[in-house]
Amino acid sequence: MPSRPFPLIQTVPVAEGTPEFVELKNSIVGEFVAKVPEELYIPQHFIDSPPKNVTAIPRQCGILTQQELDITENHDAAALAGLIRKRVLTAVAVATAFAKRAIIAHQVSCCLVEWFMDEAVQRARELDEYQASTGTTVGPLHGVPISLKEHMPLAGHYSSAGYVSTRVKDTQDCHMVAILRKLGAVFYCKTNQPQSLMHLETDSPYGRVLNPHNITLSAGGSTGGEAALIALRGSVLGIGTDIGGSIRCPSGFCGIYGFKPTSYMLPMHDFLHGGAAAELNILISAGPMCTSLRDIDLFMETILSQRPYLADPRLVRIPWTGLTTNVWTNPIKVGIMMDDGHIQPQPPVTRALDWAKARLESFKNFQVKPFKPYRTAEAIKLIRKAYWPDGGRGTKHHLQETGEPMFALTKHIIEDAEGPELTASEVHQQRLTRDQFRCDFARHWTEQDVDVVICPVFVGPACAHDTAFYWNYTAFWNYVDCPAAVVPTPVKALKKGAEDYAPSNKTPLSEECKHVRQLWAEGDFEGAPINLQIVARKYHDNELLGTLHTMLGEGFFSFA
Template identity: 60%
Template sequence: MTAKSLSIVQPTPVPLGTPEFETKRALLLQAFAEKIPSEYLLPKDLIDNPPLDVSGIPATCGILTPEEIEITETYDAVALAEAIAQRKYSAVAVATAFLKRAIISHQLTCCLTQWLVDEAIDRAKTLDTYLAENGKTVGPLHGVPISIKDHMPIAGTFSSMGCLSTIVKDETDSHMIAILRDAGAVFYCKTNQPQTLMHLESDSIWGRVLNPFNIHLSAGGSTGGEAALIAMKGSVLGVGSDIGGSIRAPAAFCGIYGFKPTSPLLPMKSFLASPSAAELNILCSTGPMCRSLRDMDLFMNGVIAAKPYLVDPKVVPFPWTGLKTPINRRLKIGIISNDGSIEPQPPVKRAISWAKELLSDPKHAELIEVKEFKPFGAVDAWSKIRRMYWPDGGQGSKGAILATGEPLHSLSEWIWKDEEPNGMQTAQDVNLARRERDNFRCDFAESWNEQDVDVVIGPAFVGPASAHNTAFYWTYTSLYNLVDYPGVVIPTPIKAKADEKYDADYVPLSDPCKHVKELWESSNFEGAPINLQLVARKYHDNELFGALAVLKDILGLE
């Protein structure tokens, strides 16, 4: 009998490992392929000759019914929950629609690691029965399919940190998953992420995630599978994690909404099978990735209402007011044109100009005061945080990858290359780094106060989605992990054009800035969406959402 395989679009394949590793990887991919009904497979010719933009294929390929297209395309999570509660659609119909669209999306973007068809349908049937017998839902997410990043344990499935040696079978839900399950969520897939979890490109043993709007560009990382799946409308709501931009960058690359809260607000208990050395000084955050502002609000309300701090003392008790947070004053918004280190690529500059023009309109003068903002110490911050990510010199991650014959991906080597020669730091080294971090945070806060702003808006990345293997500079997102400020990325109507050029009077701010221009000129970014990032002070997450409520109509946000 011939082994079943699943053809995936991969214009830039991940590197090959040893024959022993490739044999194990092939078995992993075959086990995935065995689950997929033949009627859900796209034509081989399409896979071999895909268009640049694959985002419209799920709706036109003929695999989805008209109702399934309607379910997956016309609702955000809030509206979908309402439709299920009102019995417009059954939970089974919704789960089936998203299962089908997810597997179509995977063939085009390599966004999945697991496809949980039996588990999802069984769960949806149980929820439909409960609603029929009790006349009410089990919670605010009753029947809503939620996609989950691969490293987050779901009972009865596998999790990993993006490489073969880290795959484990999970017997219990992680804390966040348990809360979402109690709220009525249906888990139907897990999504792709990078080798090491520490790239802004999701390239792992399952393959390389592609940007739906230009397959020669990255979908971002580390939550790139989620971002691509949501952009393909194969998910309505997903969960990401962020220690350097891993929610915000992929959400920006794919033109969706993503929120990195202040680190201790949401639970991450049991998210990783082994602890991350980076978290000795840089704390990770978890948060939603979705289609609308109110979806982010729904997620935050639901998780915080579960009082996660009663289970995990690391979580801070925090009342959530979100989009209902009143802003009883003129909102002071700082505009970031550049961070003093890297001048953004042309379409990002256009997006900043677009936002500045709208926000500066005199008709909004009673609501908003707009001023220029210069982020404090961006160059210094990037140097500091890269050292703090790898207090072991990358030895643990590198050893785990190489142990099975798996190849090192280029961005894995890039991210720890500066620290690898220094090897394992001592406890005192880590201690001194913490003092550096805390001193920087105080200086950053002082600069913010001197510039007198409530929130800032600016780039989410140096450009649109990066070309494959070139996501080198995270300065616009990692800065806010170092100081632990909350940030939301929001879509704009701006898209990259094929013929855009830098201004004639451009002068590089730094060597990385010069390199970013070279990267722009060596790739085609046509069609890539552009998001902007809105940031508030630490623990001012509610105020950040209050500001979003003010800006919603001005910036045309969903």
């Protein structure tokens, strides 16, 4: 028996539910904790008096060796693959380092739902033995540790659709996981996701994921566990899903790279047991979350090299050129969208947009111009209703099955759609409305005469817990199905009271904008990183990566 309870920092508790549900939840958490040896518990003083920024704790806690610190802090996935291939590092050393760091990261952020270090090390040992006996690797990801979001089926492990009642132990890998395993990836943990999978904050019955840069703030959602884990360097490459911002929002909140491809670019067969009714009209995308631009490219290239469209006919066959893509024009025409016409972003986001504009204007390969927003408020109303064609009945049923409480953000996201289940004709009308909107927006984009758009990721920095209400800056691009990358900037939120809205934008654009200003006045966002979102037209994913590569060549990312 451990000499003390499992250490876990939590700042704002989540709702408990019925006594029967609490017992069930505690048994699941107890199963998780039982697998963690006490020598990997961080010192208690970090729990009793945690710093606001916990990113230094993995280095300070004394658990990781110097080599493990080097492995986890100084390499991206592409570099790790190269070092293992050249036998500078063993797969066992890499798996051990990241598994240890992942469980440390969990103790300061609540980012995991499963942790299986022994299994990962055994797989890594097999890979090392294969390399030693054959002189080659099993694939381009040989020995690279990859973290997975909870709902993605991994043989021998649990998945859920965002409710405890849907938790099952899977007997086989989903399509993408099977491809990654074949390419040599090592799996070692699964990450936390929110109730219903439909929050821009990751608050589950297992706990609330904290933002490593400021634990009073959210890590985002729904792939918030991944984002926090990567920000703490307990992973360098994970997989997210995105139907309203679930890759981009947490990536932005936690200051990492994230990419939402156009729908049906990457394989998602069996990603979610029973599927999602929202996909009748709004398609989910899957994509990488990572620590470098080249790892986005590595992930896309390696997955698509396996021709997943042969097994899943839904997928669109577009050869991947990624960072090597020749872009459309010279100079590249970049539209800057300072606000969406409905909610002006909070001051640090505006500061980051100003930074990007000035930086791009100094580069010869870019022409910068304003981009006018397009009917954002209308698009958000339409997408919120399209998410729940059953009127929210499925969510309520799943919660009632176990006595799981409905969280505040679950109530918030279903409220626009609550009511009777839509008829087939009503769902069809939603599709007609969506398609007409997309055509209208395509004409708007053409009139703006830009190749890509740079805009906010969210209405502000990472938000305070339970206040991720406004999905405008991400969900709009889901509605029109455009690919988008989220990239770090050098801008961080300052101490409370150090900056405010500029005199030129003192008047709120809407009641929602007024509320966002209130949240800014009430919040403490110190240290929160500010990312920006770069968007291209539908299925211009390669051209988007080519543009990012040109930005890289010009030094746009030189601060990172």
